[in-house]
Amino acid sequence: MTEHFNEMYCGGAVREPYARLENWTNAMPAELRQMKQAEAEALFRRIGITFAVYGEGGDPDRLIPFDMFPRVFTQKEWRKLEAGIKQRARALNAFLLDVYGKGEIIKSGRIPARLVYQNAAFERAVMGFTPSCGVFSHIVGVDLVRTGRDDFYVLEDNCRTPSGVSYMLENREIMMRMFPKLFRENRIEPVDGYAEALRRTLASVAPAKCDRDPTLAILTPGHFNSAYYEHSFLADLMGVELVEGPDLFVENGFVWMRTTEGPQKVDVIYRRIDDAFLDPLCFRPDSMLGVPGLMDVYRSGGVSICSAPGAGVADDKAVYTFVPEMVRFYLGEEPILQNVPTWQCSKPDDLKYVLANLPELVVKEVHGSGGYGMLVGPKATKEQIEVFRLKIQEQPENYIAQPTLALSTTPTFVEEGVAPRHVDLRPYCLVGQDVQLVPGGLTRVALTEGSLVVNSSQGGGVKDTWILAE
Amino acid sequence: MILTVNHVTIYRYDAPMRSAVQSLRLFPARHEGQRLIEWSVEVEGGIRGSSFRDGGGDRIEGWSVRGPLQEVRITARGRVETSDTAGILRGHYEISDPLVYLCDTAATACDENLRKLAADVAAGASGPLDLGHRLSARVSDEVAYMSGSTQSQTTAAEALAQGQGVCQDQAHALIAMARECDLPARYVSGYFYDQGGDLPPDDEASHAWAELWIDGYGWIGFDPANKCCPDARYIRLGSGLDAHDTAPIRGTAQGMGAETMDVSVALKSMQQ
Structure with a gap:
């Protein structure tokens, strides 16, 4: 049995960042806890935040379980994570600017040309275009796991439109409302500056043609989208319009928003729809969600789109392997955060290793997400493993494998009281003229005992994440 | 001209x-x-x-x-x-890496027949340039030019199966086979001046052909419809992965x- 790092208890003692939480739980009788839990659920229901994190599908009206036990990091731990995430966000953006430009990293032989140029997420339509400030991915969601006191691994990068940030904000809001005393006893870095930081980031990448205070808008696919709550929530917090495709139109080289006072020029679009649906003239001709002609305006510098079309080529699971190399190549630095060692089943040697070690490995589909189509070797039955073996042999290029990481645990409220459960972390890095990170993130927790899958579609919940001030 | x-x-x-x-x-x-x-x-x-x-x-x-x-x-x-450059595209400003044009699209995806045909042609070729000429000639043979024989959505595989097509289908078939042989290939739209030719002037002045990337030369145009490389009779409008991507x-x-x-x-x- 692998030893899992418990973020609260270490060698029988309570680790310092959790010191004040021990009394808090000990002093909370079961009835009070149940009452508070019910209160939290009622609050979440009332604000209507029920969407599936990361577009995992499932019942759109299902509430994602909220666990009241906070996850805590020290300032020192956070500083290292912050430096590592910012470094990664800078390298990923440098990579995108490069592969849509001169392709130096490919010419240098550090990453195979085919992996980039024949990637499904590579957009030929933006080759040669330099977005404002040279930034493609304005919100980088980096998914991290912890395996020891000082050991963090990046599971994946999300360079397109990572969702879930509304949970980070609402989890905090609700915790503060229910346990104000906790927030007096602990000095916790605030996260409520996120919306303003996002607004400034978006404004900072307004196109050069914009000669006034830029007008921002969030482009949503509509209310049937599982993350619609988040789209409207962020629009409200930032004080910007929430628009759908038909609310916008293109004329004389700019994008205009229909308003009751006539057309208003839009300078920066924070889009929450996929590349393929942005503009039927450039991408899928059958798309009803986008704005015809938008890509012409974008590519001639009349509007900024965040994240930039084509950003997805940087967060592909096969490209992921090369991120440490990107850090060295573009920044001349050593990566602060480690990648999980990854075997590419498309390579014959890797495939051989993977097939011989399936019971120990986690196998993922290259383009999969949400914890579907995934094999967790140590938790799988013999039959499940054999089914996967056939799938991998049939289409090896469709799969990657990683060692099963000993994910850290944090105390979590369960039926019987408090018990350790496995967690991950997604902080949200903002990239515009500056690179910044709000001190916090979304902690996902696998509520089933022993489970390593934190996805909400697979029984995962969320927690408030604290960064302690010094 | x-x-x-x-x-x-x-x-x-x-x-x-x-x-x-x-x-x-x-x-x-x-x-x-x-x-x-x-x-x-x-x-x-x-x-x-x-x-x-x-x-x-x-x-x-x-x-x-x-x-x-x-x-x-x-x-x-x-x-x-215009002037004749023997089909070679020289002095054209662009930044896309040729390897970008190895991507398949729905119209240019190979089926078993296209794959076999490509392998067959490749077996007899003495080098990439020779391969380009042979592929183009083979397309002219296998997909006969026939006005109105296909639609805009017809794929390279479908055109080969029915043995006829228009310039768009011939270009698609050539592109599909070239990519199968690892030669970057792209679709080119433009105009063709038919000197007192037998093609109806208003209909066929709009034309399409393919460009293949040949190491040492760069992009070279091949026109299976006219069994030649583009010369002074051609005006080049634009290029892309396939006809849809290149639409004027x-x-x-x-x-x-x-x-x-x-x-x-x-x-x-x-x-x-």
Whole structure:
């Protein structure tokens, strides 16, 4: 049995960042806890935040379980994570600017040309275009796991439109409302500056043609989208319009928003729809969600789109392997955060290793997400493993494998009281003229005992994440 | 050779439309084989948007037309001086890496027959340039030119199966097989001046062929329809992964009307 790092208890003692939480739980009788839990659920229901994190599908009206036990990091731990995430966000953006430009990293032989140029997420339509400030991915969601006191691994990068940030904000809001005393006893870095930081980031990448205070808008696919709550929530917090495709139109080289006072020029679009649906003239001709002609305006510098079309080529699971190399190549630095060692089943040697070690490995589909189509070797039955073996042999290029990481645990409220459960972390890095990170993130927790899958579609919940001030 | 072009495209709607948006790739880019003397593009009653040059070196310009409208008329006209460069594209400004053009699209995906044909041709070729010529010749043989024999959605595999097609299908088949042989290949749209030829002038002045990337030469055009490499009779408009990606006109109109399209392309030579 692998030893899992418990973020609260270490060698029988309570680790310092959790010191004040021990009394808090000990002093909370079961009835009070149940009452508070019910209160939290009622609050979440009332604000209507029920969407599936990361577009995992499932019942759109299902509430994602909220666990009241906070996850805590020290300032020192956070500083290292912050430096590592910012470094990664800078390298990923440098990579995108490069592969849509001169392709130096490919010419240098550090990453195979085919992996980039024949990637499904590579957009030929933006080759040669330099977005404002040279930034493609304005919100980088980096998914991290912890395996020891000082050991963090990046599971994946999300360079397109990572969702879930509304949970980070609402989890905090609700915790503060229910346990104000906790927030007096602990000095916790605030996260409520996120919306303003996002607004400034978006404004900072307004196109050069914009000669006034830029007008921002969030482009949503509509209310049937599982993350619609988040789209409207962020629009409200930032004080910007929430628009759908038909609310916008293109004329004389700019994008205009229909308003009751006539057309208003839009300078920066924070889009929450996929590349393929942005503009039927450039991408899928059958798309009803986008704005015809938008890509012409974008590519001639009349509007900024965040994240930039084509950003997805940087967060592909096969490209992921090369991120440490990107850090060295573009920044001349050593990566602060480690990648999980990854075997590419498309390579014959890797495939051989993977097939011989399936019971120990986690196998993922290259383009999969949400914890579907995934094999967790140590938790799988013999039959499940054999089914996967056939799938991998049939289409090896469709799969990657990683060692099963000993994910850290944090105390979590369960039926019987408090018990350790496995967690991950997604902080949200903002990239515009500056690179910044709000001190916090979304902690996902696998509520089933022993489970390593934190996805909400697979029984995962969320927690408030604290960064302690010094 | 100096060629004059008058290319008119008219979209008609059977009910008034609220508005229309166009993205036009109708600007022959300068290279050693062609030089613009004059050129203009106009959408009647339209509002000109801004323009830019894409990674393949093509200028693209956006237009919009306010409604109510029942017709959108797009005219490209001008004079171009052309010369014969034996099909080699030289002095053309672009930034896309040739390897980008190894990507398959639905229209250029290989089926078993195309794959076999490509392997068969490759077996007899002495080098990439020879391979290019042989592939092009084989396409001319296997997909016979037959006006009206296919539709705009026909794929390379379908054209090969029925043994005939138009220039678009021949270009697609050539591209599919070249990529199968690991040669970057792309679709090219343009105009072809048929010197007193047997093709109907208004119909076939609009043309398409393929360019293959041959190490040591760069991009070389191959035209299976005319069994040659492009020369002074050709004007190159733009390139892309396939016909859809390269379309000189992409447009959409908002409203309920059904659309019909009418195209006429007149090409004349000033030196006869």
